[in-house]
Amino acid sequence: AQSVTQLGSHVSVSEGALVLLRCNYSSSVPPYLFWYVQYPNQGLQLLLKYTTGATLVKGINGFEAEFKKSETSFHLTKPSAHMSDAAEYFCAVSYGGGSNYKLTFGKGTLLTVNP
């Protein structure tokens, strides 16, 4: 079965520091890749996605992610953390073909930003 692994269920950074959230997937074919953010007691909001083309993808709120096929990774980064970035982040991967795809989520990484 296909899977998504987010390394680190909890990441803590200082305000202004680099944010790095890791995501690895298992797939025999190139998938479509997504990062979502969730604030407490709210739904998920799309940060960015990779479908085809440029492997470095820029999203909202200063986040970006790079698709590395050789490493089966799609890590999320932000150069400088802000207090408002504190939230839970989910990596998701869409596998399949034709009209039959499945979106699989990682278990999430809770980001804490310290002043």
Place this chain on the structure above:
Amino acid sequence: DGGITQSPKYLFRKEGQNVTLSCEQNLNHDAMYWYRQDPGQGLRLIYYSQIVNDFQKGDIAEGYSVSREKKESFPLTVTSAQKNPTAFYLCASSRGQGKNEQFFGPGTRLTVL
């Protein structure tokens, strides 16, 4: 504004009772989904529907039922057969599958008393 609405935001239920969670979208999306979220477990797919009057079981469909009579609406019923129904439930929709992202509603937190 286009989006997905879920109601109610909080729901309390006694054991043995069925309860229905509402999900409505005005994005004109064909596909709709229901997920269950538990702490530390990510999102797990309950049911999904790619078109009106058709739906498929996800990974954890036991104890749940759905209907899709209208494109805009995809209600979820949590039945008394669901052994551990306390969770956060999220509804989503998408234009299609594959590379199309899913848009999420604000969620319903169900607590069984």
